[in-house]
Structure formats: structure tokens, C-alpha cells
Amino acid sequence: MAGLGGRMSTVIKAKISKMLDRAEDPGETLDYGYNKQLELLQNVKKGIADVVTAKKRIQMQAQKHEQQIVKLDTQARQALAQGREDLARTALERKSGLQAELQSLDTQVKELEAQQEQLIANEKKLRQKIEAFRTKKEVIKAQYSASEAQVRISEAASGVGEEMADLGLAMQRAEQKTEDMRARADAVQELEAAGAFDDITALGSGGQDEIDRELAQLTSGAQVDDELAKMKAELGTGSGEADKPALGQGEQA
Amino acid sequence: MIVRIAGEGQFRIPDEDQDKLNELDNATVEAVDAGDEGRFQELWGQMLAIVAADGNALPEDELVESDIILPPRDTTIEEARHEFTGEGLIPD
Numbered sequence: 001m002a003g004l005g006g007r008m009s010t011v012i013k014a015k016i017s018k019m020l021d022r023a024e025d026p027g028e029t030l031d032y033g034y035n036k037q038l039e040l041l042q043n044v045k046k047g048i049a050d051v052v053t054a055k056k057r058i059q060m061q062a063q064k065h066e067q068q069i070v071k072l073d074t075q076a077r078q079a080l081a082q083g084r085e086d087l088a089r090t091a092l093e094r095k096s097g098l099q100a101e102l103q104s105l106d107t108q109v110k111e112l113e114a115q116q117e118q119l120i121a122n123e124k125k126l127r128q129k130i131e132a133f134r135t136k137k138e139v140i141k142a143q144y145s146a147s148e149a150q151v152r153i154s155e156a157a158s159g160v161g162e163e164m165a166d167l168g169l170a171m172q173r174a175e176q177k178t179e180d181m182r183a184r185a186d187a188v189q190e191l192e193a194a195g196a197f198d199d200i201t202a203l204g205s206g207g208q209d210e211i212d213r214e215l216a217q218l219t220s221g222a223q224v225d226d227e228l229a230k231m232k233a234e235l236g237t238g239s240g241e242a243d244k245p246a247l248g249q250g251e252q253a
Numbered sequence: 254m255i256v257r258i259a260g261e262g263q264f265r266i267p268d269e270d271q272d273k274l275n276e277l278d279n280a281t282v283e284a285v286d287a288g289d290e291g292r293f294q295e296l297w298g299q300m301l302a303i304v305a306a307d308g309n310a311l312p313e314d315e316l317v318e319s320d321i322i323l324p325p326r327d328t329t330i331e332e333a334r335h336e337f338t339g340e341g342l343i344p345d
Contacts, residue, residue, distance in 0.1 A: 118260060125262065125313060132314035159316030162257070166322075170260040173325065 029150075030137035033157050037130045040164055044126065047171045048119050054178040055112050058105065061185040065102045069095055080231050088231070092224045101188050108181050115174045122167045129163050255311065256304055257319040258326060264308030271343070273303055274321065278341035285330060285337045293330045301326060 072095040079087035136156050140149050254271060257263045277300045284292040300323065311317070321343055324336050336342060 122260070122262075128313035129316060132316055135314070136316065155318070156316040158318045162318055162322075166257065166259055170325070173260075 027141050030141060030153055033153065034130070034134055034137060037133060037160055037164070041123075041126060041130060044123055044164070044167055044171070047175070048116070048123060051112075051116060051119065051171065051174045051178055054175070054182060055109065055116065058112075058178065058181050058185055059109060061182075061189065062102060062105045062109065064189065065098050065105070065185075069098050069102065072098070076227075077231055077235070080228070081235055085228070088228060089224060092227050096223050096227075098188075101185075105181065105185060108177070112174065112177060112181070115170070115177070119167070119170055119174060122170060126160075126163050126167055129160050133157070133160050254320040255317055256308065256321045256323060258301065258304060258323045260325045263311040263315075263317075263319055264304055265311060266304060266308045270303055270307055271321075274300060275341075275343045277303075278337070278343045281333070282337045282339070282341045285333050288330070290330050293333060297328065297333070 072091045076088040076091040076095070079085075079091060133156055137153070140152050140156075144152060254266060254268050255263050256266055256274075277296050281293060281296045281300070284296055304323070323342060324332065328336070
């Protein structure tokens with residue numbers, strides 16, 4: 001076995017061969033192997049449940065983002081209604097940053113859901129493999145001599161072991177992804193709470209250069225300008241009257 | 254021979270495919286070494302396509318080890334750096 005296989009299932013295979021060496025009687029080895037598989041299956045189920053829980057937490061964070069977006073929109077309207085275009089602009093800038101973040105979170109949650117479905121399907125497959133192992137072990141016990149049985153057990157156990165190692169790897173990937181998303185959502189939340197949202201590009205400048213940042217500002221700026229203009233029109237302050245107090249005009253914010 | 258796509262399951266493919274896969278495997282190592290993302294995606298897609306075209310999924314009650322294990326379908330070139338090195342996934 002080469003490449004990924006070597007690394008991925010080494011640990012589990014080592015465990016299995018240790019277990020096979022320990023017992024003298026193949027019958028005993030088989031029962032032990034089967035019980036061990038059931039035990040590992042429980043771990044798999046718990047692992048999948050953890051990923052589902054983590055995903056739900058991320059969805060809750062996304063909901064908070066949504067509430068914050070609505071709030072910032074309201075604040076922008078209020079600010080504009082009172083002639084404070086500067087405040088309105090800041091609120092809309094923050095809103096635009098949050099919207100971008102929310103969009104990326106939504107995409108990632110969808111990806112995570114697909115991964116979860118795959119994990120659940122694979123867990124079912126693993127269960128079927130373990131069930132097949134159970135059937136096979138009874139056949140081996142009944143039909144083969146001790147030395148021959150040892151070889152056949154070893155093959156079957158390695159097959160199940162590989163399936164387990166594969167699911168373990170998939171779970172690890174899903175967990176890593178969830179962890180990354182949660183950390184990112186947390187960071188955004190903290191920045192937003194500290195009112196430093198406009199600095200997010202500067203703070204997260206890991207792979208971004210100056211041009212990236214300027215481009216991001218341009219896009220966000222144009223979007224904000226558009227939205228400001230729209231709000232002004234709705235509030236009836238669009239005809240160069242933006243600097244005057246606009247209370248009582250248009251619809252009340 | 255039996256090939257596994259990590260996260261998807263095992264497939265039985267004709268032995269003749271080994272040479273084709275090995276060739277692509279070696280080319281993939283080169284693409285990864287060169288940091289050529291486009292070429293990597295192209296070759297990796299071709300490897301998966303061979304398994305999709307010629308492979309038959311193994312029944313659930315067949316308990317065997319794979320001869321080749323391919324990494325997950327959505328492997329990035331960064332992840333591939335750990336897998337496609339030296340002789341690649343398939344020893345020459």
C-alpha cells in the first residue's frame with residue numbers, strides 16, 4: 001500500500017495486528033476484533049454528532065450576523081433621516097462587510113452539510129462492513145483450521161480497518177473545516193462588537209496586498225454609495241438636501 | 254485491482270488501468286512539484302475519471318484492503334504536496 005493509504009491506516013492497522021497477535025485462539029481473536037470494531041463505531045457516531053453540533057453553532061452565528069445587518073440598516077436610515085450622512089455611511093460600510101462575511105459563511109455551511117451527509121452514508125457503510133465481519137467470523141470459526149483462520153481474519157480485519165481509517169480521515173477534515181469556520185465567525189463577531197469592522201481587511205492581511213485592500217474598499221464603497229442614494233431617495237432627501245435635517249420628511253425611520 | 258477514493262469507497266478496476274493511473278500519478282507529482290495548480294487539477298480529474306469509467310463499487314460484504322488509495326476528491330494542491338511526492342501514490 002502506498003501514499004495516503006500508508007499514512008492513513010497505519011495506526012489502525014497497527015492496533016489490529018497487535019490485537020491479532022495477542023490471542024492464541026482465532027475464535028477469541030475474532031470475537032475481540034468484532035467487539036473492538038463496535039467500540040470504534042461508537043466513536044465514529046460521536047464524532048459525527050460533534051460535527052453536527054459545531055455546524056449548528058455556526059448557523060447561530062450566521063443568524064446573529066443577519067440580525068446585526070438589519071440593525072445597521074435601520075441605524076443608517078435613522079442617521080440619514082437626521083442629516084448625518086457620515087454616520088449613515090459608516091453603518092452601511094459595516095453592513096456591507098458583514099454581508100460579505102455572511103455570504104461566505106452560508107456557502108461554507110452548505111459545503112459542511114454535504115460533507116456531513118457523506119459522513120453519515122459512510123458510517124452506514126462501515127456498519128454494514130462490521131456486520132459482514134460478524135457473519136464471516138462465524139463461518140471462519142466453523143470451517144477453517146487455526147492457521148488458515150488466522151490469515152483470513154487478518155484480511156477481513158484489515159478491510160474493516162481501512163474503512164474505519166478512511167471514515168476517520170473524513171471526520172478529521174470535517175472537524176477541521178468546522179473549527180476554521182467557527183474561529184473566523186468568532187473573530188468577525190469580536191471585531192464587529194469592538195466597532196472595528198472597517199479595519200478587518202487590514203487586520204486579516206495574511207495573504208492580501210495593498211491592491212487587494214484598495215479593490216475591496218472600492219467595491220464596498222460603490223455598494224455603499226448606491227445604497228446611500230437609494231435610502232436618500234426613499235427618505236426624499238435625494239435632491240442635494242442631504243446636509244439639512246430631514247426629520248419629518250418621507251417615511252419615518 | 255481494488256482502488257479506494259478516500260471518503261467515497263472502494264472500486265474494482267481492471268488491472269490494465271494500473272499503468273494509466275501510474276503514468277498520471279507520476280505526472281501529477283511533477284505538476285505538484287512545479288506548483289502548477291491548473292495542471293494538477295487536470296491530471297487529478299483524469300485519475301478520478303478512470304475510476305469512474307472503469308470501476309465497479311465493491312459490495313459492502315466484501316472485506317478487502319485496497320491496492321491503491323486515492324486522496325479525497327476535493328484535495329487541494331497544498332494537501333496534495335503531502336500525498337504526491339516521490340513515487341506518488343502508486344510505487345513505480
